Amino acid sequence: MKRINEYKKLFNVEKEIDLKQLKSTYRNLVKAWHPDKFQAGDEKAAEAEIKSKQIIDGYHFLVSIAPETKAANLDEYNETINTPIIDWQHKGMLLEITFADGNTYEFFGVNKALYIKLCQSDKLTRFAKRNIFNTFLYRKIKKSEVLA
Structure with missing residues (x-):
């Protein structure tokens, strides 16, 4: 922020x-x-x-x-958030999530308590859809690489 x-x-x-x-x-x-x-x-x-x-x-x-x-880019974003989460990192109030399709997004303002709940969730994508994806400001930082 x-x-x-x-x-x-x-x-x-x-x-x-x-x-x-x-x-x-x-x-x-x-x-x-x-x-x-x-x-x-x-x-x-x-x-x-x-x-x-x-x-x-x-x-x-x-x-x-x-x-x-x-x-x-809303259609692409909605398509991406429906793919599984493969990696996530939290630093300060910034959550970085990498999806199975290769796209990576930053979510701003995610506090540590919510990040801990995400880590402890047995269904990451479901938890993130309900609590993070449509709640916090986000931006795309890495695009998926297209395989030839």
Whole structure:
């Protein structure tokens, strides 16, 4: 959740993420902080390098959790959550779940108590469907690899 708030603050996003506004803000920030605008060796150049990476990461992150992106990928998400869970990790308030189809999703705001219940559940997918999948903010972080 901390990362979400940092990126929203960077892009001046108040509540809902509007992709059109996000894109224009992104372009303006990239223009302002592009490392090529600064002299090599200048301390501003090093700061611009770090800031530009942060802007790019933030943009891709916010696009992945935007309502429009989630709506466009809803069918794929529903198909994925019906496959078995093969791996899961919890760090802080972030739960990362890998499914049998090869897709991996992050779920934000999952507390340790709920994670422990997930681990103790004899039917992981069923428990997660009822308590995690449709409750918490999520984003896809890894796509399944298509076998040739």
